[in-house]
Amino acid sequence: MTEESRIALLIDADNCPAAKIEVILDELAKYGVTNVRRAYGNWKSSGLKGWEEVLHEYAIQPIQQFAYTKGKNATDSAMIIDAMDLLYTQKLDAFCIASSDSDFTPLVMRIRANGLKVYGFGEKKTPMPFVNACSRFLYLETLGVAAPAEEDPAAAVQKKSAKELKGDARLVTLLRNAVDACLDEDGWAALSAVGSHISNQTSFDQRNYGYKKLSDLIEATGLFEAQRRNTHLYLRDKRTVKKAPA
Template sequence: MSALTFAVLVDGENASQVQYASMLEEVEKYGTVAIKWVYADWTAREQVSWQDILHETASSPKQQFHYGKDAADHALVMDAIELISNNQRINAICIVSSDGGFYSLAQRIREKGLHVMAIGKENTPDRFRKACHNFVFTKNLSDPVTRLSHQDLNALLVDSYLRCVQSNEPVYLGDMGNMLKMFDSSFDPRNYGFLSLKKLIKDKAELFDIVDEKIDQCFIAMRTSNKKASGTTVQGVIRKLDSKREFGFISSNQGDYHFSFIEVKGSTALLKEGKTVWFKVPDIDSKKDLASGQCPSAKNIVLNKQQVA
């Protein structure tokens, strides 16, 4: 199949603005999003909560007064038919709604030879779900991308890597670069003093290993350490936590450290941002890494100092 270019059409009176960013991320796993239109009566007070997320995602609000029942739905359907008939660039439509009434639109899109995707709740009628090539339940959406500042480069790189990785296989650096751009369209290795993403990654040797490098391609993997958890006990505070991808970052007086959940002693359910933890770091390597502005790994993480081995 050729590359998919999506128009995302959102029933704003049926979908949740809380999950909208996650919905766009889900669609971008399958192709490029060219159009983001959200339909509602934006004069209604209950729609005001959409305002911020529409700005953040550069989505276009489509106004439809409540002239009759399902007026916004009808506007969405008419625009969809016009898109699939006249816009040669669009070859995929994603309908965001749990309303079974959109099943006939999904069927029409399939009949025109375009890819049809939808995102909705589990109670979405079967007729709509079965009319789609791909239907995604909102319960399976990942947490929305955290818009990380440039000062949080290590977290941005790790988060991008973990969203690319599949079955613990190495990640193609080009895919990671695309993911970084999805997170932040202004991302540029030159912002950090490097001419290329490869050079930036090589400078982050405490985070990543280059596992396969050729002139035209490069694959990377998260670095694993075989060092024993001996050395200095450090106290810090969890500043970022991603429970789904099982990694986090700790701030301390000595600098920043990253960690994997496998290094946590006890229940990871007790971990939360702002929580004080204690952990071990190798004496020599940690001092060297911190002095050069790196972000070494934390080992044997505990929530009670007396548990530090």
């Protein structure tokens, strides 16, 4: 029996809504067991009442952190120190950082340098350096049914159109390079191989574009031809297909 991956979940309670904890844990369950669950913040603050109500229900350990210096984020510092301690004292396979704060970018890069995966969860305001540093990053607005009160619920999960997808130069380059890297002798790339290649290369999740499956996102771009062989889907760039003579 294959041993399940061990994950440490570190939550910046100041920058992560308590209403999303269930979907965060549900997502992490796809990758392994969340053995360590800690939420950081000043628990004397009224702003963390929402978190206090779910700590016991989801077996999350609250870590008290006072704001010793005005204007400095003591919570971030405490999380970083604990993360490094866990990295070297516990046998873990991955970390999860739940925050929308870019201060954790160097920490994520350090953890990944040790060969561990880092899953990130944050709101759409999360700076791109932190998003790109993670092995996989998911916007909280795309998880679950509820959306933040100040946002339009429909907009939170709206699919990007083919025009929007084609206009995303980074996405187009990422997909085309992945397909090209995974081509077999017949000039087709298995979707499973393409997905693995992308995951190994950068932080990516099709749900951030409004699509449940990678195949749905790729189909929506209109950039690739698809061929199904039994239960497996294969792709090739439409630019490489030679036009038949008139």
